[in-house]
Amino acid sequence: MAVQTGLSPRQKAAIIVRLLLDDDDEVTLDNLNGERQALLFEEMARMDLIDRQTRDDVISEFCDHLESVGVTFPGDLDGTLEIMSDRLSKDSSDRLRRLVMMTGNGDPWPRIHELSQDDIQSLADGEAVELIAVMLSKLPVEQAARTYTAMDPERARQVAQAMAMTRDISPQALRRVGLVLAQAAxxxxxxxxxxxxxxxxxxxxxxxxxxxxxxxLEMLDEQDREFALDVRRAIFVFAHIPKRVEPRDVPRIVRDMNQQVLLRALSQNSGEEAAAAEFILSNLSQRMSENLRDEIASLGNVTPQDAEAATNEVVVLIRRLAAEGELTLIPPKDD
Known part of the structure; x- marks a missing residue:
């Protein structure tokens, strides 16, 4: 039963928020949209002193309301998609996001943020420069920079000029631009x-x-030189480590590697594989490097098959860390 305090629901909400802010520095209002945050702020600005009895009555009513709640729902498609995202297939999620946009509700920009870099680049190269200027303003800085620097120089110049127009864009116009780009995607x-x-x-x-x-690769060179070049760029083997892995990332790789597998991989003693093993050892601390060299020396004879299997496991780990964003491989250079 609601307590008859003479306060409006908005005033009661302001009191609860004020008490929570006093009690917990981590409380945020991120779940409220901009309009509701503004209304709450205005209500708090108009309020003055609240006596203890009124405060206690509002707290009691708030607690009674919480206890009576069995389950809550987001109340809109955006919120529902948010809680269901991990349980939906990508196709279903995309289809439902399009439904949200078609109904005139929802924010199209999360959909754009989820696009692959290839799709973002396709939009950047094909849509109007004014739209792309807005898109670059909304993307994370690193992704925006990567997209911009990959553009044709003349188009990049035009987009730079259009960036000035993004300063005074209204929320409504921002949403319309997002809808156009999402539909183009x-x-x-x-x-x-x-x-x-x-x-x-x-x-x-x-x-x-x-x-x-x-x-x-020799056969591909003869049959389809362009495809062969693309395949060479996609290949990453143990011998490529000195050219493709940053020295600072070597300790991270070694830390996640099974010790015995690592020792067999580092036991290589000829050719490019030996150079890769030395690259790894020389980019570790002196103490760790010496310990590993001693253990390698005590391994005895490692068969070529065992050594190759171990180097493959090192490569799998490096590719997994790169896919997870734990390290960044240096792009291959065409020979």
């Missing part, structure tokens, strides 16, 4: 097989033995 062509053929071929050759890898 939905219209982008989608390949039946998402993984590029060159990437899949490169992934398979990563685990092939050196002779097979060399034979396949």
């Amino acid at each position: 939905d219209a982008l062509p989608r390949p039946a097989i998402e993984i590029k053929a060159c990437d899949r071929m490169g992934d398979m050759l990563n685990f092939a033995n050196a002779d097979l890898r060399a034979n396949v």
Whole structure:
């Protein structure tokens, strides 16, 4: 039963928020939209002193209301998508987000933030420069910079000029731009097989033995030089570590590696594999490097098959860390 304090629901909410702010520095109002935050702020600005009895009555009413609640729902499609996102397939999530936008509700920008870099780049290269200027203003800085620097120089210049127009954009116009870009993204062509053929071929050759890898690449060079170049860019093997891994990331890799597997991988003593092993050892602390060298010396004879299997496991770990954003591989250079 509501307490008859003579206060409006908004005033009661202001009292509760004020008490929570006093009690917990971590309380935020992020779940309220901008309009509700503004109304709450205005109500708090108009209020003055509240006596103890009124305060206690409001607290009691608030607690009684909480105890009577069995379950809460977001109350809108955006919020529902947020709590369901981990349980929906990507196709279902995309279809429901389009439904949200078609109904005139929801924020289109989260949909744009989730686009792949390739899709973002396609929009940046194909849509009106004014729209792209707004998009770059909304993207995370690193992604915006990556997209901008990949543009044609003349288009990049035009987008830079259009950036000045984003200073005074209204919330309504920002939302309309987001809707246009989201619809353009939905219209982008989608390949039946998402993984590029060159990437899949490169992934398979990563685990092939050196002779097979060399034979396949030689054949591809003769049959399709451009495809062969793309496959070479996708290949990442143990011998590539000195050219593709930052020295500062070596301790991170070693920390996650099984010790015995690492020792077998570092036991390489000839060719590019030996240079990769030395690169790893030389970018560790002196004490750790010396300990590993001593343990390698005590391993005895490691068969080529065991050494190759171990180097493959190192490569798998590095690729996983790169996919998870734990490290960044240096882009390969064309020979």
